[in-house]
Amino acid sequence: MFEHPVLAAFYRRHGPAPFAPNPFPQRPPFRVLAESVVAQQLSTRAAARLAERLFRLVPPTPEAFLEAPLDLLRQAGLSRAKALALKDLAAKAEEGLLDGLDRLEDEAVVERLTRVRGVGLWTAEMFLMFGLGRPDVWPVRDLGLRRAAARLFGVAPEALPAFGEAFRPYRSHLAWYLWRSLSSP
Template sequence: MFEHPLLLAFWERHGPAPFHPHPVPRRDPFRVLAESIVAQQLSTKAAETIAGRLWQRVEPRPEAVLRAPLEALRQAGLSRSKALALKDLAKKAMEGLFQDLADLEDEAVKERLCGVRGVGPWTAEMFLMFGLGRPDVWPVGDLGLRRAAKALFGIEGEALAAFGEPFRPYRSHLAWYLWRSLESSPWKGP
């Protein structure tokens, strides 16, 4: 499937990435986007902890989040801004935010999602990847991706966008592998 030797080497080390054309895990879009909002500017571990506390207090459904007092969301560890963003997400989800979303092109999905309070390009890109399984998202604003690209290849700043180009149409896969490299032993290369 992959023609690029670096993707093949990553695939051999970490297995298939969870994006098309590989099987994509089915996840509730509301929950995926809510957890992306929670994860903004947090480590993976901190985000998982807060999301776990949140879903212990409130069922991960738009109706439940709308009914929940703001203070219940705050007690899970959310900032006021993130709690208000989740309330707006719940309201817009009930109004049809996710209707036919999977049928839209990436830019149209981003445009629709960025209409939700607290959702910007990074959050929309995470949804494209982990909510819809899109194979060619290249989230150059992600700090983990930037850190991995610098550590493994010495790629920084503006050069990161160009670095991803040879990996089209599998840049989501590359991003996922770069994130995995931060969790594992040092990379020896292909």
């Protein structure tokens, strides 16, 4: 997988990507999804600050988000759409939507998660990667991934699906290194 000199250099610099078969952090599914909703259309840094502010006001649990007034979520800096999405996520989590996701195939996880208001393919793909540690997710609609692939490899957005095939079954790893390249010299 790391025969390409650019990827080998990133592996040496950043270590193993946090996806299977490497160890990956086990985190509560609700928190991972809430962070992904917050991160939609934001830079990584802005999303982290917003999530930190939000979780100081409301603990990242379905129960807390169900009880929290919409105005409190808005005070944290969320748009109305994101606040409503988090409320819907909390309600569906309480109904069992997040139960057993780790046992489902990727497509079934995406189908289930996209039932939540404001959760689309990108958010579901981020959950597959960072919530379940899946090694072969290739989020070709992600702007950072597109920028990095163009900068490092000259790959146009429409060519990303084919480009990723050479890295199957470790496309999550490739995506992670491409994202790291955006903050590397």
